[in-house]
Amino acid sequence: MSQGPDHQRDVIAELDFHVESGVDLCLDERPHDRFSETDDPAPWRPATIQRGSPSPVSSQRAELSREGPQADPVPPRRELPARGQAPSAPPARTYGQSAAAKPGEAAGDARARARDVASLEELEALLATFDGCPLKFTAKNLVFADGNPASKLMFIGEAPGADEDRVGKPFMGRSGQLLDRMMAAIGLDRTKAYVTNIVPWRPPGNRNPTPQEVSICKPFIERQIELADPDIIVCLGSPATQAITGTKDGILKARGRFYPYRVGDREVKALATLHPAYLLRQPLQKRLAWRDFRLLRATLDGKA
Numbered sequence: 001m002s003q004g005p006d007h008q009r010d011v012i013a014e015l016d017f018h019v020e021s022g023v024d025l026c027l028d029e030r031p032h033d034r035f036s037e038t039d040d041p042a043p044w045r046p047a048t049i050q051r052g053s054p055s056p057v058s059s060q061r062a063e064l065s066r067e068g069p070q071a072d073p074v075p076p077r078r079e080l081p082a083r084g085q086a087p088s089a090p091p092a093r094t095y096g097q098s099a100a101a102k103p104g105e106a107a108g109d110a111r112a113r114a115r116d117v118a119s120l121e122e123l124e125a126l127l128a129t130f131d132g133c134p135l136k137f138t139a140k141n142l143v144f145a146d147g148n149p150a151s152k153l154m155f156i157g158e159a160p161g162a163d164e165d166r167v168g169k170p171f172m173g174r175s176g177q178l179l180d181r182m183m184a185a186i187g188l189d190r191t192k193a194y195v196t197n198i199v200p201w202r203p204p205g206n207r208n209p210t211p212q213e214v215s216i217c218k219p220f221i222e223r224q225i226e227l228a229d230p231d232i233i234v235c236l237g238s239p240a241t242q243a244i245t246g247t248k249d250g251i252l253k254a255r256g257r258f259y260p261y262r263v264g265d266r267e268v269k270a271l272a273t274l275h276p277a278y279l280l281r282q283p284l285q286k287r288l289a290w291r292d293f294r295l296l297r298a299t300l301d302g303k304a
Contacts, residue, residue, distance in 0.1 A: 104215075106132030111219040120149055120227050123220065127200055133216045135201035135209070141168040143200050145224070147190040153300070154230035155179070156221065157197045157275060158239035159209045165202035170195050175276035179236075182276065182289065186297040194228050196221070198243045214243050225261075231268055232299060233261060237275030245270050251278075256292050258299075271296055 109132055117123045124144045130136070143160040146169040155171075163173030171179050183189055199209045199217045209217075221243070225233065235241040238251040245259035254272040261270040273292035274285055298304035 106216045107219065110216055114219040114223040117223060117227075120145070120224065123224055123227060127220060130220075133199075133201060133213060135199065135203055135213055138204050139201035140165045143168055143170050143197065143202070145194060145196040146170050147193050147195045149194050149228050151192055151194045152231040153188070153193045153234070154225065154228055154232070155193055155195045155234045155236060156225075156240045156244060157195075157236040159197050159199040160202040161206050161277070162202065170197050171276070174280060178276040178279060182293055185290075186293050194230065196224060198240050208239055214239065218243060226263055229263060232296070233268060233270040234296060235270055235272045237278060240275075241270075241272040245272065247272075251275075252288075255288060256295065269299065271299075 110130065113126055113130070114123065117126055124142070127144065128142055136142075139160070143164045147155075157170060160170060161173050161175070163176070164170055166172075170176070179195075180189065183193060198221045199213055200220070203209050203213070233244060235244050238254075241247060241251055241254050244261060245254070247254050247259065251272065251274060255274055256272070258269040258271050260267050262268075271292065273296075274289045279286050279289055295304060
């Protein structure tokens with residue numbers, strides 16, 4: 001049966017759906033060591049069996065019946081060591097870099113490189129060429145910042161979503177629209193605030209960034225804060241709050257509080273509040289976010 005262009009379009013549409021959902025690789029019938037993948041020979045593929053030809057199992061059974069009962073298809077068992085003798089160690093595998101060392105090395109490289117940039121434009125250009133975070137290779141775009149970098153108010157979320165990844169700016173989807181309304185409720189907009197995330201690339205499937213990914217990207221957001229030099233930072237959600245303030249508390253316990261944060265040789269305030277995406281899932285918690293934004297307004301007006 002021939003497969004026309006309609007079928008091909010359906011297949012491409014299905015692949016696009018899986019990519020948008022965060023699928024970045026296909027599973028195989030055996031586990032793969034991704035760290036030594038480049039050193040491995042060509043990947044294993046199951047043998048193709050033509051229709052009408054005998055299966056490998058039936059062929060093996062026929063071969064065994066011809067060879068007689070002495071044929072033994074089972075591989076020889078490894079001999080156990082004698083009593084008192086230490087077992088031999090399995091052969092060591094060679095890796096380009098260990099899984100544990102890679103995030104630490106990438107974070108160190110990020111810290112060294114971020115320290116040398118002198119402007120937000122240089123920092124954005126540096127992130128565009130930085131390959132130490134694996135999220136870069138599954139994201140469509142770098143999502144650096146939006147709003148007014150000269151503002152003294154800085155909003156920091158956790159990571160871009162699908163809409164942000166497509167546009168290349170933070171808080172562009174439904175959560176961004178809600179954030180705009182929340183700012184407007186206290187007389188603010190993006191011309192009066194600077195908006196960014198602790199991780200500038202979208203995690204697959206809109207999952208939370210892992211601690212390793214946050215650790216790699218943290219030197220960049222710290223340098224971004226130094227270069228923007230705000231007076232007040234608003235941490236949106238638990239990952240941003242924990243990364244910026246160092247607290248281990250959940251967001252429902254941490255919200256509504258100011259934490260000290262060092263920017264150069266001075267101390268500024270970091271307010272923890274709920275992420276707009278969380279408020280879309282839990283609308284009843286908007287009352288808590290409203291309290292936090294009223295506190296933010298009073299602080300901006302010098303009344304708190």
